[in-house]
Amino acid sequence: MGKVPDSPCSIARSLGVLGERWTFLILREAWTGATRFSEFRKALGVAPDVLTERLNTLVEHGVMRKVPYQEPGERARSSYALTSAGQDLTVLLAALQQWGDEHLPWPDGPAAILRRVDGTDRPVHVGFIDDEGHEVDRDKVTLIRTAAYPVRA
Protein backbone atom coordinates (compact mmCIF):
# COMPACT_ATOMS: atom_id res chain seq x y z
CA MET A 1 0.00 0.00 0.00
CA GLY A 2 1.40 3.39 -0.98
CA LYS A 3 2.21 5.53 2.03
CA VAL A 4 2.98 9.24 2.24
CA PRO A 5 6.41 9.61 3.85
CA ASP A 6 6.80 12.05 6.74
CA SER A 7 8.99 14.32 4.62
CA PRO A 8 8.98 18.07 3.99
CA CYS A 9 9.87 17.27 0.36
CA SER A 10 6.69 17.35 -1.70
CA ILE A 11 8.35 15.28 -4.45
CA ALA A 12 8.94 12.49 -1.93
CA ARG A 13 5.36 12.75 -0.64
CA SER A 14 3.92 12.62 -4.15
CA LEU A 15 5.99 9.55 -4.95
CA GLY A 16 4.67 7.89 -1.78
CA VAL A 17 1.25 7.83 -3.44
CA LEU A 18 2.26 7.69 -7.12
CA GLY A 19 5.70 6.10 -7.25
CA GLU A 20 4.87 2.42 -7.17
CA ARG A 21 5.20 0.28 -10.23
CA TRP A 22 2.10 0.46 -12.50
CA THR A 23 0.57 3.50 -10.84
CA PHE A 24 1.48 6.04 -13.54
CA LEU A 25 0.29 3.63 -16.21
CA ILE A 26 -3.01 3.12 -14.35
CA LEU A 27 -3.36 6.91 -14.29
CA ARG A 28 -2.54 7.07 -18.00
CA GLU A 29 -5.39 4.65 -18.69
CA ALA A 30 -7.74 6.66 -16.47
CA TRP A 31 -6.72 9.82 -18.33
CA THR A 32 -7.60 8.20 -21.64
CA GLY A 33 -10.97 6.96 -20.45
CA ALA A 34 -10.60 3.64 -18.61
CA THR A 35 -12.87 3.33 -15.58
CA ARG A 36 -13.48 -0.39 -15.05
CA PHE A 37 -11.18 -2.87 -13.36
CA SER A 38 -11.38 -5.09 -16.45
CA GLU A 39 -10.34 -2.18 -18.70
CA PHE A 40 -7.24 -1.40 -16.63
CA ARG A 41 -6.46 -5.07 -16.44
CA LYS A 42 -6.78 -5.66 -20.18
CA ALA A 43 -4.82 -2.55 -21.16
CA LEU A 44 -1.92 -3.16 -18.79
CA GLY A 45 -1.77 -6.93 -18.28
CA VAL A 46 -1.11 -6.31 -14.59
CA ALA A 47 -1.86 -9.00 -11.99
CA PRO A 48 -5.30 -8.51 -10.39
CA ASP A 49 -4.01 -8.34 -6.82
CA VAL A 50 -1.47 -5.66 -7.78
CA LEU A 51 -4.09 -3.67 -9.67
CA THR A 52 -6.48 -3.87 -6.69
CA GLU A 53 -3.76 -2.70 -4.36
CA ARG A 54 -2.77 0.25 -6.57
CA LEU A 55 -6.36 1.35 -7.13
CA ASN A 56 -7.00 1.16 -3.38
CA THR A 57 -3.96 3.38 -2.73
CA LEU A 58 -5.23 5.93 -5.24
CA VAL A 59 -8.72 5.89 -3.70
CA GLU A 60 -7.33 6.14 -0.17
CA HIS A 61 -5.32 9.25 -1.07
CA GLY A 62 -8.11 10.97 -2.96
CA VAL A 63 -6.71 10.55 -6.48
CA MET A 64 -9.55 8.31 -7.66
CA ARG A 65 -13.02 7.61 -6.34
CA LYS A 66 -15.13 4.51 -6.61
CA VAL A 67 -18.32 4.76 -8.63
CA PRO A 68 -20.74 1.83 -8.30
CA TYR A 69 -22.24 0.28 -11.40
CA GLN A 70 -24.16 -2.84 -12.23
CA GLU A 71 -24.59 -4.65 -15.50
CA PRO A 72 -27.93 -6.49 -15.99
CA GLY A 73 -27.78 -9.92 -14.38
CA GLU A 74 -24.40 -9.28 -12.76
CA ARG A 75 -23.33 -8.28 -9.27
CA ALA A 76 -22.74 -4.64 -8.35
CA ARG A 77 -19.17 -3.53 -9.06
CA SER A 78 -17.04 -0.42 -8.66
CA SER A 79 -15.57 1.63 -11.44
CA TYR A 80 -12.84 4.18 -10.81
CA ALA A 81 -12.91 7.84 -11.77
CA LEU A 82 -10.23 10.50 -11.37
CA THR A 83 -11.08 13.07 -8.73
CA SER A 84 -10.12 16.71 -9.20
CA ALA A 85 -6.79 15.88 -7.50
CA GLY A 86 -6.37 13.04 -9.99
CA GLN A 87 -7.15 15.31 -12.91
CA ASP A 88 -4.44 17.65 -11.63
CA LEU A 89 -2.01 14.82 -12.46
CA THR A 90 -2.62 15.19 -16.19
CA VAL A 91 0.14 17.82 -16.35
CA LEU A 92 2.53 15.33 -14.74
CA LEU A 93 1.52 12.55 -17.14
CA ALA A 94 1.91 14.98 -20.03
CA ALA A 95 5.39 15.93 -18.78
CA LEU A 96 6.37 12.24 -18.75
CA GLN A 97 4.95 11.87 -22.25
CA GLN A 98 6.71 14.97 -23.55
CA TRP A 99 10.08 13.92 -22.16
CA GLY A 100 9.75 10.44 -23.64
CA ASP A 101 8.71 11.78 -27.04
CA GLU A 102 11.72 14.07 -27.07
CA HIS A 103 14.44 11.93 -25.53
CA LEU A 104 13.29 8.34 -26.12
CA PRO A 105 11.47 8.81 -29.44
CA TRP A 106 9.36 6.13 -31.07
CA PRO A 107 10.36 5.33 -34.67
CA ASP A 108 6.89 6.13 -36.04
CA GLY A 109 6.66 9.39 -34.11
CA PRO A 110 4.48 10.26 -31.09
CA ALA A 111 1.51 7.93 -30.58
CA ALA A 112 -0.54 10.76 -29.09
CA ILE A 113 -0.37 14.54 -29.01
CA LEU A 114 -1.92 17.26 -26.87
CA ARG A 115 -4.33 19.81 -28.30
CA ARG A 116 -6.60 22.57 -27.07
CA VAL A 117 -10.27 21.45 -27.14
CA ASP A 118 -11.82 24.91 -27.22
CA GLY A 119 -12.14 25.09 -30.98
CA THR A 120 -8.66 26.39 -31.76
CA ASP A 121 -7.12 22.88 -31.83
CA ARG A 122 -3.71 24.40 -31.10
CA PRO A 123 -0.85 22.13 -30.02
CA VAL A 124 -0.18 22.17 -26.28
CA HIS A 125 2.94 21.37 -24.27
CA VAL A 126 3.94 21.40 -20.61
CA GLY A 127 6.25 24.08 -19.25
CA PHE A 128 7.01 26.66 -16.62
CA ILE A 129 4.71 29.68 -16.39
CA ASP A 130 5.02 32.77 -14.20
CA ASP A 131 2.19 34.50 -12.34
CA GLU A 132 1.60 36.83 -15.28
CA GLY A 133 0.98 33.85 -17.54
CA HIS A 134 4.29 34.08 -19.41
CA GLU A 135 6.20 30.94 -20.29
CA VAL A 136 9.62 30.75 -18.60
CA ASP A 137 12.61 28.79 -19.93
CA ARG A 138 13.72 26.06 -17.57
CA ASP A 139 17.14 27.65 -17.14
CA LYS A 140 15.43 30.81 -15.92
CA VAL A 141 13.69 28.95 -13.08
CA THR A 142 15.23 28.29 -9.69
CA LEU A 143 14.12 26.41 -6.61
CA ILE A 144 14.31 28.48 -3.42
CA ARG A 145 14.21 26.95 0.06
CA THR A 146 11.64 28.42 2.43
CA ALA A 147 11.59 28.62 6.23
CA ALA A 148 9.84 25.21 6.15
CA TYR A 149 12.98 23.61 4.68
CA PRO A 150 14.49 21.28 7.29
CA VAL A 151 17.77 22.28 8.88
CA ARG A 152 20.03 19.26 8.85
CA ALA A 153 22.31 18.70 11.84
Add this chain to the structure above:
Amino acid sequence: MGKVPDSPCSIARSLGVLGERWTFLILREAWTGATRFSEFRKALGVAPDVLTERLNTLVEHGVMRKVPYQEPGERARSSYALTSAGQDLTVLLAALQQWGDEHLPWPDGPAAILRRVDGTDRPVHVGFIDDEGHEVDRDKVTLIRTAAYPVRA
Protein backbone atom coordinates in the same frame (compact mmCIF):
# COMPACT_ATOMS: atom_id res chain seq x y z
CA MET B 1 19.06 -1.76 -14.74
CA GLY B 2 16.35 0.48 -16.13
CA LYS B 3 15.28 -0.54 -19.60
CA VAL B 4 13.22 1.31 -22.17
CA PRO B 5 10.21 -0.87 -23.02
CA ASP B 6 9.40 -1.49 -26.66
CA SER B 7 6.19 0.55 -26.37
CA PRO B 8 4.68 3.31 -28.50
CA CYS B 9 3.57 4.96 -25.23
CA SER B 10 6.10 7.63 -24.32
CA ILE B 11 4.94 7.60 -20.69
CA ALA B 12 5.87 3.91 -20.47
CA ARG B 13 9.23 4.56 -22.15
CA SER B 14 10.03 7.43 -19.80
CA LEU B 15 9.18 5.28 -16.79
CA GLY B 16 11.54 2.59 -18.10
CA VAL B 17 14.39 5.01 -17.44
CA LEU B 18 12.93 7.05 -14.58
CA GLY B 19 10.38 4.84 -12.85
CA GLU B 20 12.56 2.81 -10.51
CA ARG B 21 12.57 3.47 -6.80
CA TRP B 22 14.97 6.32 -5.82
CA THR B 23 15.47 7.65 -9.33
CA PHE B 24 13.22 10.72 -9.00
CA LEU B 25 14.81 11.53 -5.64
CA ILE B 26 18.30 11.20 -7.16
CA LEU B 27 17.19 13.63 -9.86
CA ARG B 28 15.78 15.97 -7.20
CA GLU B 29 19.19 16.02 -5.51
CA ALA B 30 20.92 16.65 -8.84
CA TRP B 31 18.50 19.48 -9.54
CA THR B 32 19.37 21.11 -6.21
CA GLY B 33 23.11 20.80 -6.75
CA ALA B 34 24.34 17.34 -5.73
CA THR B 35 27.00 15.93 -8.04
CA ARG B 36 29.08 13.50 -5.98
CA PHE B 37 28.19 9.94 -5.09
CA SER B 38 28.73 10.76 -1.41
CA GLU B 39 26.31 13.69 -1.64
CA PHE B 40 23.54 11.58 -3.14
CA ARG B 41 24.25 8.86 -0.61
CA LYS B 42 24.16 11.18 2.37
CA ALA B 43 21.05 13.05 1.26
CA LEU B 44 19.01 9.93 0.48
CA GLY B 45 20.40 7.20 2.71
CA VAL B 46 20.14 4.80 -0.23
CA ALA B 47 22.26 1.62 -0.36
CA PRO B 48 25.48 2.15 -2.39
CA ASP B 49 24.80 -0.68 -4.83
CA VAL B 50 21.31 0.66 -5.56
CA LEU B 51 22.64 4.20 -6.01
CA THR B 52 25.36 2.95 -8.37
CA GLU B 53 22.81 1.04 -10.39
CA ARG B 54 20.43 3.99 -10.67
CA LEU B 55 23.19 6.43 -11.62
CA ASN B 56 24.45 3.99 -14.25
CA THR B 57 20.96 3.75 -15.73
CA LEU B 58 20.72 7.54 -15.91
CA VAL B 59 24.16 7.79 -17.55
CA GLU B 60 23.37 5.00 -19.99
CA HIS B 61 20.21 6.75 -21.16
CA GLY B 62 21.79 10.18 -21.45
CA VAL B 63 20.10 11.81 -18.44
CA MET B 64 23.35 12.31 -16.53
CA ARG B 65 26.99 12.29 -17.55
CA LYS B 66 30.06 11.36 -15.57
CA VAL B 67 32.53 14.12 -14.82
CA PRO B 68 35.90 13.02 -13.44
CA TYR B 69 37.38 14.78 -10.42
CA GLN B 70 40.20 14.11 -8.02
CA GLU B 71 40.76 15.42 -4.51
CA PRO B 72 44.41 15.91 -3.48
CA GLY B 73 45.85 12.62 -2.25
CA GLU B 74 42.78 10.60 -3.27
CA ARG B 75 41.99 8.42 -6.25
CA ALA B 76 40.19 9.81 -9.29
CA ARG B 77 36.41 9.63 -8.97
CA SER B 78 33.35 10.44 -11.04
CA SER B 79 30.78 13.06 -10.24
CA TYR B 80 27.42 13.18 -11.99
CA ALA B 81 25.92 16.13 -13.84
CA LEU B 82 22.54 16.48 -15.49
CA THR B 83 22.75 16.57 -19.28
CA SER B 84 20.42 18.79 -21.29
CA ALA B 85 17.98 15.84 -21.38
CA GLY B 86 18.29 15.63 -17.60
CA GLN B 87 17.65 19.34 -17.20
CA ASP B 88 14.51 18.87 -19.27
CA LEU B 89 13.24 16.76 -16.36
CA THR B 90 13.04 19.78 -14.06
CA VAL B 91 9.52 20.46 -15.32
CA LEU B 92 8.56 16.90 -14.37
CA LEU B 93 10.12 17.21 -10.91
CA ALA B 94 8.39 20.55 -10.46
CA ALA B 95 5.07 18.95 -11.45
CA LEU B 96 5.57 16.27 -8.78
CA GLN B 97 6.44 18.99 -6.26
CA GLN B 98 3.45 21.14 -7.17
CA TRP B 99 1.02 18.25 -6.90
CA GLY B 100 2.41 17.23 -3.51
CA ASP B 101 2.29 20.79 -2.20
CA GLU B 102 -1.32 21.07 -3.25
CA HIS B 103 -2.73 17.67 -2.44
CA LEU B 104 -0.42 16.29 0.26
CA PRO B 105 0.53 19.55 1.99
CA TRP B 106 3.20 19.80 4.66
CA PRO B 107 2.03 21.40 7.92
CA ASP B 108 4.66 24.17 7.76
CA GLY B 109 3.93 24.95 4.11
CA PRO B 110 6.07 24.23 1.03
CA ALA B 111 9.74 23.57 1.78
CA ALA B 112 10.78 25.07 -1.54
CA ILE B 113 9.18 27.31 -4.15
CA LEU B 114 9.91 28.10 -7.79
CA ARG B 115 10.92 31.58 -8.91
CA ARG B 116 12.15 33.30 -12.05
CA VAL B 117 15.88 34.06 -11.80
CA ASP B 118 15.98 36.85 -14.37
CA GLY B 119 15.60 39.68 -11.87
CA THR B 120 11.82 39.68 -11.68
CA ASP B 121 11.74 36.98 -8.98
CA ARG B 122 8.18 36.13 -9.99
CA PRO B 123 6.59 32.89 -8.74
CA VAL B 124 6.57 30.09 -11.30
CA HIS B 125 4.35 27.03 -11.67
CA VAL B 126 4.00 24.17 -14.13
CA GLY B 127 1.11 24.04 -16.55
CA PHE B 128 -0.14 23.52 -20.08
CA ILE B 129 0.85 26.11 -22.69
CA ASP B 130 -0.26 26.42 -26.29
CA ASP B 131 1.96 27.28 -29.26
CA GLU B 132 1.12 30.96 -28.88
CA GLY B 133 2.46 30.92 -25.33
CA HIS B 134 -0.94 31.06 -23.63
CA GLU B 135 -1.62 29.00 -20.53
CA VAL B 136 -4.38 26.43 -21.05
CA ASP B 137 -6.58 24.98 -18.28
CA ARG B 138 -6.17 21.24 -17.91
CA ASP B 139 -9.82 20.63 -18.75
CA LYS B 140 -9.26 22.41 -22.07
CA VAL B 141 -6.51 19.97 -23.10
CA THR B 142 -7.12 16.66 -24.80
CA LEU B 143 -4.91 13.80 -25.87
CA ILE B 144 -5.34 12.82 -29.53
CA ARG B 145 -4.12 9.55 -30.97
CA THR B 146 -1.96 9.78 -34.07
CA ALA B 147 -1.37 7.33 -36.91
CA ALA B 148 1.50 5.93 -34.79
CA TYR B 149 -0.98 4.74 -32.16
CA PRO B 150 -1.02 0.94 -32.16
CA VAL B 151 -4.11 -0.83 -33.42
CA ARG B 152 -5.07 -3.53 -30.93
CA ALA B 153 -6.46 -6.78 -32.26
